Amino acid sequence: MATLQKIIADKFLAKLAESKDVDAESIERLRSLLAGGKKLKAEDLVKIFSTPAGGQIK
Amino acid sequence: MIKLESAHIEEVRGIRKLDLDFHKEKCAISGPNGSGKSGVIDAIEFGLTGHIGRLTGRGTKGLSVSEHGPHVDKTKFPDAAFVELKMFLTEIGKSVTITRKVKDPNKPKIEPADEDVKAVLAEIADHPEITLSRREILRFILVEPTKRSEEIQTILKLDEIGETRSALNAAQNKLQAAQ
Numbered sequence: 001m002a003t004l005q006k007i008i009a010d011k012f013l014a015k016l017a018e019s020k021d022v023d024a025e026s027i028e029r030l031r032s033l034l035a036g037g038k039k040l041k042a043e044d045l046v047k048i049f050s051t052p053a054g055g056q057i058k
Numbered sequence: 059m060i061k062l063e064s065a066h067i068e069e070v071r072g073i074r075k076l077d078l079d080f081h082k083e084k085c086a087i088s089g090p091n092g093s094g095k096s097g098v099i100d101a102i103e104f105g106l107t108g109h110i111g112r113l114t115g116r117g118t119k120g121l122s123v124s125e126h127g128p129h130v131d132k133t134k135f136p137d138a139a140f141v142e143l144k145m146f147l148t149e150i151g152k153s154v155t156i157t158r159k160v161k162d163p164n165k166p167k168i169e170p171a172d173e174d175v176k177a178v179l180a181e182i183a184d185h186p187e188i189t190l191s192r193r194e195i196l197r198f199i200l201v202e203p204t205k206r207s208e209e210i211q212t213i214l215k216l217d218e219i220g221e222t223r224s225a226l227n228a229a230q231n232k233l234q235a236a237q
Contacts, residue, residue: 003184003185004185004214004215005215005216005218005219008216008219009219009222040221040222040225041225042225042226042228042229042232043229044225045225045226045228045229046229046232046233049229049233050233050236
């Protein structure tokens with residue numbers, strides 16, 4: 001059974017998946033990070049959402 | 059929905075030994091300051107969820123169920139601190155007894171240990187927002203309007219979501235600054 005926090009997080013991730021600005025891999029990495037149960041750090045999120053070296057800015 | 063039939067509380071918070079009959083009815087607890095009213099709520103919350111909301115959240119750093127759950131005379135004997143709740147689960151029409159020790163908060167003894175019973179109890183344990191303390195209500199009333207949304211998050215035990223949102227905002231600012 002899901003906690004209120006998990007329900008909100010799942011809806012947020014589903015909404016993110018609808019957006020064309022975020023790729024599926026980043027969403028999955030974010031999902032794993034949220035499921036990890038550790039306190040979320042901005043640096044970890046920056047790593048997920050920053051453009052990879054040599055990647056193209058959309 | 060659950061309807062409490064009875065509670066047996068031993069060595070939890072300020073309570074040494076207490077038996078209460080609720081008869082599946084709504085009830086109110088009254089008494090002078092320091093008589094243990096909040097202790098009863100804490101014990102019922104612990105019995106249902108394995109957590110004590112009053113020992114978590116803002117201003118409770120360093121407090122824990124294992125150290126601060128048992129009565130002060132039994133802090134070195136968490137085995138002695140336990141809650142036994144008898145309740146009726148209206149959803150599945152069954153009477154259930156759950157016994158939870160402070161020493162082992164995540165391993166309650168459930169009778170009968172049927173799968174449907176365990177599923178309902180797991181859902182209850184996943185929702186710590188079921189209890190609302192006087193402290194939380196007062197804080198919500200007294201807080202300045204701009205911080206009211208934070209208090210609602212605290213009341214609904216959504217602090218983690220608030221922290222996630224702050225981290226996402228911080229990351230967004232950093233990424234924008236880097237562009």
